[in-house]
Amino acid sequence: MPNNNKELTLSAPLSGPVLTLANVPDAVFASGAMGDGIAIDPLNDTLYAPCDGEVIHVARTGHAVTLRADNGAELLLHLGLDTVELQGDGFSMLVKEGARVSNGQPLLRYDVDKVALRCKSLVSLLVITNGEHFQARPITLKGVKVGEPLLHILAKAPGETQDDDQATGSEVFGQIRIAHRGGLHARPAALIRQTAQGFKSRSRLHFQGKSASCDSVMGMMGLAITEQAQVHVSCRGSDAEAALQALLATLSTALAEEAHAEAPAIKPQRGIAEAGVLQGVCAAPGLVTGPLVRLDGIQLPQDAGGHDAEEQRQRLDSALSQVSGEIHLTLENAKARRHRDEEAIFSAHLALLEDPVLLDAAHLFIKQGSAATHAWNRSIEAQCQVLQQLGSTLLAERANDLRDLRQRVLRVLLGEAWQFDVAAGAIVAAQELTPSDLLQLSAQGVAGVCMAEGGATSHVAILARGKGLPCLVALGDALLAQAPGKMVVLDADGGRLELTPTAERLAQVHQEQVRQTSRRAEQQTLAHTPARTLDDVAVEVAANVASCGEAAQALANGADGVGLLRTEFLFVDRHTAPDEEEQRQAYQAVLHAMGDKPVIIRTIDVGGDKQLDYLPLPTEANPVLGLRGIRLAQVRPQLLDQQLRALLQTRPLSRCRILLPMVTEVDELLHIRQRLDAIGAELGLSERPQLGVMIEVPAAALLAEQLAEHADFLSIGTNDLSQYTLAMDRDHAGLAARVDALHPALLRLIAQTCAGAAKHGRWVGVCGALASDPLATPVLIGLGVRELSVSPPQIGAIKDRVRHLDAAQCARLSAELLNLGSAAGVRQACHQHWPLG
CATH class of the missing domain: 3.20.20.60 (Phosphoenolpyruvate-binding domains)
Structure with a gap:
């Protein structure tokens, strides 16, 4: 019997940079529909078991394997995105269903070059598919090597008993042909589960004499349902008919990215060496060139302590009041221009600035002898750490908003100018920019921005798209090692930062920009005449x-x-x-x-x-x-x-x-x-x-x-x-x-x-x-x-x-x-x- 009360530490199944699910370039995984977990952009060619357990499912296309850990947690290990479409080419599964594996045991190998050139991305997932019983807390969000501690798994407290409504009411049946490319693999199964959870009724899929609950992603994947296969659906409960129709619609409608997909371009992904190019995730489209400029966050010196508590508290309160006034002005400006995205983001900032948890912690640190700068910094960082460990997409994004407030308040306390010293036309590189940073840089006329971290669904990404500012995120630490001042090409549409463009390439980008500018000017010239x-x-x-x-x-x-x-x-x-x-x-x-x-x-x-x-x-x-x-x-x-x-x-x-x-x-x-x-x-x-x-x-x-x-x-x-x-x-x-x-x-x-x-x-x-x-x-x-x-x-x-x-x-x-x-x-x-x- 599994021990569901036992905590478990998972080791890294791959080596490479760690990403939260929010930063995964896939709508289903990023939304959490599949379950909670973590992602790695792999640098090696073998996937290893993150713990002791039993193999309960092996994907027929060899790109994914699921383990049941000894505490009952079901762990999906998914190598790459859209790799189901490779039909096993490039993958070698090393274990079989029912096998017992130990922590660190090789599970599958893959041909890095072959797979990377044909899939959407090599970013790989470790997801808890029965997350209703467990929660995940990341141990690190930096790069890891195989075997290093990666994730804590904790059992949730026992929930309420299952709604009796599921056991009563009528049972209805329907059948449908599966529309999802590659059949019922992880992502469509997650959406089916999400759909089923919106109803009280109990729903099941039936295929070739076997059945599985729609609450279980693993159970549905275990049915090995192929593309265009005929599947039967049953629902029992008071809202069974509504549940059935919703499930039939989900099963018969391809995922958005599948529906819009054209033949994938053959281009290397992150982790694949391409001389002079860094690969990232497109947060806002565009093609620009310009000198690379590095922006660093504020670094505080060592605090000797022993400060006058009342004086430091007054300094902090004064700085908070000034920043609050600045945010109010930003809000009023956003409202006047009807920029709803900006308005929502900075309304949240104002609420955070007034949050008693942040303020009480900062005041406590001041009482203990810290300077106002260090007290505010410690308070923010403590809350950021809490939010990031929860594994929630929305809360992870809110951590970046907290860092925005950290920067703004520290600038006031340190007396630094709010404006960045960045020339118009520059391409800005940073570890991670904040919403306020983005607005300032946009106003100064920078050509584009790129970040070592960050996600395509963050507030910064939303603002960049609204400003029409090309933006790449998740480029990795190699971005920060680049010499400032070099001419680069930011191809956000292609997810590329070209570090050593030739004169011909620079001329090509310039020509394209001139063409677009000329066309816009021509359109504007004729805009006042009837169409x-x-x-x-x-x-x-x-x-x-x-x-x-x-x-x-x-x-x-x-x-x-x-x-x-x-x-x-x-x-x-x-x-x-x-x-x-x-x-x-x-x-x-x-x-x-x-x-x-x-x-x-x-x-x-x-x-x-x-x-x-x-x-x-x-x-x-x-x-x-x-x-x-x-x-x-x-x-x-x-x-x-x-x-x-x-x-x-x-x-x-x-x-x-x-x-x-x-x-x-x-x-x-x-x-x-x-x-x-x-x-x-x-x-x-x-x-x-x-x-x-x-x-x-x-x-x-x-x-x-x-x-x-x-x-x-x-x-x-x-x-x-x-x-x-x-x-x-x-x-x-x-x-x-x-x-x-x-x-x-x-x-x-x-x-x-x-x-x-x-x-x-x-x-x-x-x-x-x-x-x-x-x-x-x-x-x-x-x-x-x-x-x-x-x-x-x-x-x-x-x-x-x-x-x-x-x-x-x-x-x-x-x-x-x-x-x-x-x-x-x-x-x-x-x-x-x-x-x-």
Whole structure:
């Protein structure tokens, strides 16, 4: 019998740099869906047992093996990423299922060069697949050699008994053909487990006379289910039918990276010698060249101790107050520019700066005689160590936020300038940058950044993508050994930092940059002229904005109007609702900012997960399916009446268009039109603004013809329409990449919307993210969309795209796309029909 109470220390099964799962370039492993664990970028050619145990599963393709340790922990050892597709070529399994192995015993060997050239990455995983019973705590996050201590495994306290609901209720059955490339290996099994855990029912897979619980990744892998195999699924419990449908959908839908995969490029990965090149992970795309500049964190001298406690406490409190003020300014700037990512990140920083755990620890160190600098440093580092040992992706990222606060406060305490002394055009190298560092460097005009550590899902990566700053992470310590000042090429798309580029290579990169700059300049020059296709079909390119400042930017960038003004900016981050006059002034300011262009203003879309302090609503188990948009107006009609009254007082009304969110039936539209007419009559108005409906739920798309009879226009919100149609939360870590608005089902709904609107002579626009995707432009035009509302910087590029298209050809080819079976198929066809230049 396994001893589930016994702690276990796992030794390193490979030699090489250690990565947290957050830094693994694979969405399933990085999200934790597979389980908790650790990763190594291997430098050797043999995988060894990390402990004593029994081999309970050997992958038929020889790339993975699973052990059951003596304490009951099931340990998946997975060599490389996407290596299942090699079908065993390059691997030699040294053990068999059922064998007893000892710590340090060789399990499999592999041909380093052969495997590395053909797989996505050599990064290898050690994952606890029955993590509901165990937790992992890393011993080190630095490089290791085979046999060195790597991970502590601890048994969790016994949980509650299994829900009796699983043993009762009806049992339902279904069958499906497996869509995952390589069959049911580790990553798809993890997603199936994640799906099953969202329901109360007990679910099982059945294949060739054997079955396995969907709660067990190992059990499902042990069924050896191959690609395109027919599998039976059973679910028992009160929500069995819902669980069955969700599991069938997961089993029949390839992973996002599989669905979008093209033939893999043959390129070396980290750990494979390529002269003069460091391999890393792309955090933000781009190709740039420039001199390499090294940035180091603040290093404190030895603290002699014996400081005056009250004086040091005052110094620390003063520094904390100054940094708090700086962060408040950053927050206000982010809010003004509607940069939600920055706002969320620095709101978290402000909360951390005020955290009593940090402050109490620092004050205690000061009381014990430490200087304010050292007390703050010790407090931060202690918390970072705690967070990193928990093995959580989100908490590991929060450790970097703590280091950001460490740097900011120490700079104030030491009197150092906040600005880095870095020339514009430089490529910055650092151990790991913080969010504040990234913002400063971006403002100073650096060409790109690269880090020895860090992950592609970190806050720094998010900010780099938002700033359009090429960024590579996880390059390893070799980055920090490079001489500063040398000219390098940062090819973030290819995951490469080229340390010794030839003159020809530098010229090639420069030529590409000149070409892109010239094209952007040309696009901007023509951005203020109307966009017409080659066969003279007019397409309006408008802008999505959230303030009069953004509206002015949109007009300067050539917008034909505002396709979506989000009015939530008036209602959030305050304790009382804006009154009628404040709203009128805000809407009027946007109309003024847009000159003579039309402005579409969406009525308030809060509720559900977007709460207002002054409008308490009940907590909802499923916010995106709750009181949102027009539904909120139904329970708080005075809120919408006040907004309609403010909108009706803007001038000229002919340029003001009102858009209603989350409409699902015609009666909702008719009710709002009646309210608009009644309020207009109260105000003595003889005209009314145009009234449109957002098509963002499938019901509205299916009723487009009926809605168009009473609406003046329709505007498709592809973001919500995608998640509601595909039944996938676009914020779900494991599913977000699969919420693709080019899915044929979405295109069919768009086509039906355009056809329904055309019967009543109404125009259709798209204001969701799909409108900003140049690959989708010909499809949308072909389906009948005649207005695209995009982010202001993309206006010139989308207009340029329109001018190179033939609308008649787009219509013919788009009709064919409706018959394809996946978003990946649509994207591939789009690349063939309308290549991106």
